[in-house]
Amino acid sequence: MSEKPPRLDARVESLASVARRQAERRLAAGEKPRLSRLLLSPTLAFLGVYLGRRGALNGMAGLIDARTAALFSLVTEATHFQMAKGAQGPSPGGEIPAFGGASLPLSATLICKNEGGFIKKCVESLDGFHEIIAVDSGSTDATLDILRGFSARGWPIKLIERGWPGYAKQKQFAWEQATRDWVLSIDSDEWLDDDLRRALPALLAAPNDVVAWKLRRPLAFYGQEQVAPKGAKPERITRLARREKVRFDESALVHEGLVADGQILETRQGFLRHDRALRIDRQILKEMTYARLKAEQRVLRGKKPSRLRIVVNPWLYFLRIFFLNRVYLYGIDGYILARTRAAYAFVGETLHWQLMKRCS
Structure with missing residues (x-):
């Protein structure tokens, strides 16, 4: 045979x-x-x-x-x-800043494994959030040390170490640990730019029939860090939502996304930046x-x-x-x-x- x-x-x-x-x-x-x-x-x-x-x-x-x-x-x-x-590849370098205080009634959830080159920038962009849920699935690099360093500086990080059940199930688990009405699901190689951060209070004040927001994410290119050229078309992905009105499709093995029960709007302010360009x-x-x-x-x-x-x-x-x-x-x-x-x-x-x- x-x-x-x-x-x-x-x-x-x-x-x-x-x-x-x-x-x-x-x-x-x-x-x-x-x-x-x-x-x-x-x-x-x-x-x-x-x-x-x-x-x-x-x-x-x-x-x-x-x-x-x-x-x-x-x-x-x-x-x-x-x-x-x-x-050059990413570097976590730099001192971890002190937490600026919980000025936003907002939770953030992220999952991670060996994201030491990216996760510092991600967490820094969440300054002001009420809580940050980080679910790690076995990091062997600096990821856990960086997250614990943020906790030591007063950041409201809830770190959970857990086995890997798949993308959607892990993200859904992290989502279920959040306690605020509004939750941001962010990847550990992403970060909020200043314009998007400034827009958050208005997004959280959306009418009750709005259950989620699509955020703009420009494509990432190897060796490039600048903002997308004028006229480039960013992705629009649902990441900011009311905790009890959305869920991840746990039957999806890949390209998992939030499924919303209600109206979704798109924000035109700021960007969810993505730095992983291999x-x-x-x-x-x-x-x-x-x-x-x-x-x-x-x-x-x-x-x-x-x-x-x-x-x-x-x-x-x-x-x-x-x-x-x-x-x-x-x-x-x-x-x-x-x-x-x-x-x-x-x-x-x-x-x-x-x-x-x-x-x-």
Whole structure:
């Protein structure tokens, strides 16, 4: 009996490591990245496998092999490009400030694991909140020390250490620990800018029929910290809500969100900033986790895979992100992000097809 080939997510995770090493060798040899290679090499890699190696004769398996080759080329070229930027990773540094006092009748909830490079900035932006619920699932870096440092400086942090039940269930657990009427769910690599902080009192004073607010979150790009260019389209996500009027969909394995029972409005003031922008060879591993969970979720819900979606959805994802979300305004960084999201769509659709095929 022949062995089944490795699943696509495992293949991509292995190729990402090879791509990183290739990019490192290029830099060590003094080779500069070229935009033409970043734009053209993935297509040439696809054609080389699909036509040159007669992948077209192997049906869906040949198409998957060709697209995987294109993805490997993309990760190699984009990693080389991003490494040449020399961007530094996050650092928790700096003294923890004293708590300024609970001026807002508002709870914040966050879940964390090994977020030592980001969580200080996140918590600092919650100054004035009545309470901060932090649920940690086994950090081995500086995360717990940082949170305890905030507590020692008078910050109203309730730290809970708990095993990992999944994104939605962990966030719902944190939500249920809050005691105020209004609650903000924030990721530990996010933070409130000053304009959004100033807008909070007005948001909390919303009429009773308003149960939640969608906050604006600009996309994060590797090596960039500035506010989004004028005209860029931020994400709008429900994060601020009345505690008893919303819940997380615990059946969701990925892309968990708040489900509201009532009216949701959108704020046009300030931003929920997101600082986690990983280099593509690392980001692609995160996308593999999301794609795997999405595929497993579809299988559990009895959804059938589609060959057409494998072919079409990656391009639709790219076009939506690049043009409708206007990430073209970020130049080559936006192009890399849109191609990374397209890779997520490709792997998610393909894994769904592979999982159902193996179950049949």
